[in-house]
């Protein structure tokens with residue numbers, strides 16, 4: 096066969112993709128206060144603006160702790176999307192203002208990926224954001240994008256944390272203040288920094304019984320004024336403690352026992368140790384980011400035409416070292432948790448298997464693999480959460496690591512005796528929210544895509560059975576299987 | 583060659599398998615990788631292991647069922663594949679392939695729609711039929727990479743990560759050392775199994791290796807109920823159900839890239855995930871409700887005829903070059919064996935691999951990529 100020929104590769108991606116359905120000067124992702132403000136500002140300057148927010152998400156997604164750590168403590172009201180939608184408008188009057196200002200608003204619409212040309216890809220007709228609602232997905236072009244995706248809950252494992260009733264502060268605040276759809280009654284709050292104090296006070300204002308505040312450090316961490324309110328409200332505080340044990344039933348958590356033996360009955364444990372700026376989209380689009388301990392972890396480093404606002408850009412800097420604080424909690428967790436404590440809930444990876452770098456239970460564990468561990472892996476180089484994910488499956492599940500990636504990174508730092516910042520961030524990948532195949536699918540794809548589609552490269556000589564190479568069958572094979580490569 | 587030192591450039595499946603085979607023969611091996619083992623294509627592929635188009639096919643098929651035991655670590659290897667035809671045209675094509683396999687004594691069976699649904703419970707009645715390959719199979723790429731790496735270490739081989747090779751030292755027509763930023767590794771022989779970075783490395787030895795790099799993408803769903811057979815292809819996509827139940831699928835148009843000496847700059851996935859999702863939802867309609875939880879891409883190189891290059895050079899004569907031309911995961915147990923043979927004996931002991939010689943490209947024009955459109959988008 097002559098390898099010197101002139102042609103085009105009809106199976107290459109060039110020119111096959113669909114154009115975005117619509118294009119806006121500005122797309123704002125996240126309709127919290129800062130996202131709304133950015134959208135209104137954009138519209139006021141004459142820009143065409145699209146504002147999207149994934150909320151209200153479906154009950155099924157909430158059940159998977161997406162986007163926040165709901166811990167199964169939402170009432171049946173969250174199954175009614177019309178009511179949820181209404182609740183969002185009620186709780187955020189500025190949404191109406193945005194619409195009046197000419198902003199196009201799409202609620203219940205997830206931004207699951209941002210794509211643009213750059214290193215490793217030049218085939219996109221233009222930069223786009225992938226959107227999806229309950230019916231379908233589509234692409235939208237933009238000149239500028241503002242990420243106002245907020246912050247999500249940090250989860251930290253304790254014995255029995257993998258049951259209903261263990262949830263995050265942002266999720267609790269959303270259920271209480273926005274939807275009025277929290278099903279718990281008696282809560283214990285973990286943490287004593289501002290987030291924990293505010294959450295405890297909000298819970299009490301909503302008529303809940305706040306059974307106590309648990310702080311791993313020896314004294315309170317938050318703002319003195321907030322703390323005074325906690326004291327005034329008569330909320331018990333437990334310093335130098337973490338959860339040593341918990342009991343639960345069918346409906347989830349029923350009580351916890353602290354390391355000093357204190358027993359507290361509760362139906363909810365609210366983990367209010369910290370919020371993580373939601374940078375999934377930035378990371379999935381290979382945007383620059385930086386670790387900033389005072390602002391809650393990794394935050395977008397900023398680039399032209401991509402802005403981050405609100406909590407997504409980082410928590411307010413009060414001089415508090417969030418990373419050091421979280422590391423103290425994880426250190427305590429490593430002391431208290433039994434080896435069989437589940438760390439990755441989706442994939443049921445235990446602490447022992449995570450630190451032992453052991454494969455999941457459905458695989459055999461021959462002697463050689465049992466002799467392997469994080470220690471032996473560290474002989475080959477620094478810990479990398481993506482490599483550990485591949486081997487143990489922690490973070491590989493449907494929650495996409497929302498519940499475990501941050502604590503796993505901290506555990507790896509502690510176990511390998513390295514500062515947190517030296518452990519790479521496990522990658523986020525599109526779709527940054529779980530999306531059903533039938534929703535993600537481009538059902539109306541352009542004919543150019545199908546015309547270029549081959550199972551692999553479409554190189555006619557690549558898959559000819561070896562015995563047939565150089566025989567008449569080679570041509571038959573080519574004729575039958577390759578339609579027009581190298582035309 | 584016992585007691586001598588072989589340095590392998592590249593800790594993908596090809597380099598690691600070669601290292602493992604060499605270590606099994608008592609050779610001292612050092613594998614150098616620029617980052618972590620399997621970080622490029624070897625840890626990002628579909629895991630398919632059914633390469634009847636390769637002279638290494640018989641060895642691939644012979645070895646896979648034994649690999650877990652030979653390596654001492656699980657690879658998740660599973661035997662067999664089913665191709666499901668979703669259009670009349672595909673049905674014609676798949677039956678054509680089935681007929682070729684039958685003539686070549688590769689065991690296959692045609693399945694009607696009902697049999698497809700029995701064998702593949704996630705399939706629907708929207709298909710035309712299927713072909714059951716009772717050979718071939720699939721394994722977990724990431725686990726397999728690590729299995730090779732650990733097995734090699736268990737035999738005394740060394741793996742040095744985070745160490746990009748920058749060049750070679752030569753003397754007397756041989757490579758005598760392999761250079762990284764921090765060290766030079768003395769060697770009696772070298773294997774260059776650096777994937778898309780092979781051309782840049784080999785150019786330093788004055789050897790032209792015609793390869794073009796491209797990006798290919800995959801998606802994965804949350805776990806589905808386990809099917810009796812996980813290797814389900816068809817509808818022009820390839821993939822597998824993992825032993826956890828996830829459906830991992832790829833296929834479709836590729837994007838040609840330039841890769842410089844430091845390797846792929848990034849491995850971004852694109853909205854092609856939507857076109858993959860469409861085809862997977864059609865192929866396995868009873869899985870259409872399952873969530874896609876990730877997408878990814880990998881960069882692989884292709885030779886002008888799409889077949890691997892596994893060759894020991896005439897000059898320098900202690901260098902083996904190995905590019906698997908985008909079909910290297912499944913073949914890795916066998917490619918490692920062939921490379922071992924070339925390094926130690928100068929010839930492959932178990933099959934004729936002349937088809938894979940570099941010299942087949944001697945008459946290739948310099949601008950072959952431009953001419954046939956295997957070029958990055960400007």
Ligand SMILES: Cc1cc2nc3c(=O)[nH]c(=O)nc-3n(C[C@H](O)[C@H](O)[C@H](O)COP(=O)(O)OP(=O)(O)OC[C@H]3O[C@@H](n4cnc5c(N)ncnc54)[C@H](O)[C@@H]3O)c2cc1C
Nearest residue numbers: 592594595596616624627628629630747777880910911912
């Ligand atoms: C999406 C996708 C799906 C695929 N599906 C399949 C499939 O189903 N079945 C199949 O058989 N194949 C498949 N392939 C192809 C297969 O993955 C590759 O052919 C195979 O992994 C090649 O292995 P390798 O070791 O030769 O190269 P690579 O995996 O590219 O490894 C090369 C290694 O060399 C290192 N390296 C490069 N340059 C240097 C340097 N200068 N110094 C030090 N180290 C260096 C790199 O870091 C890398 O680790 C697929 C590929 C992709 C991307």
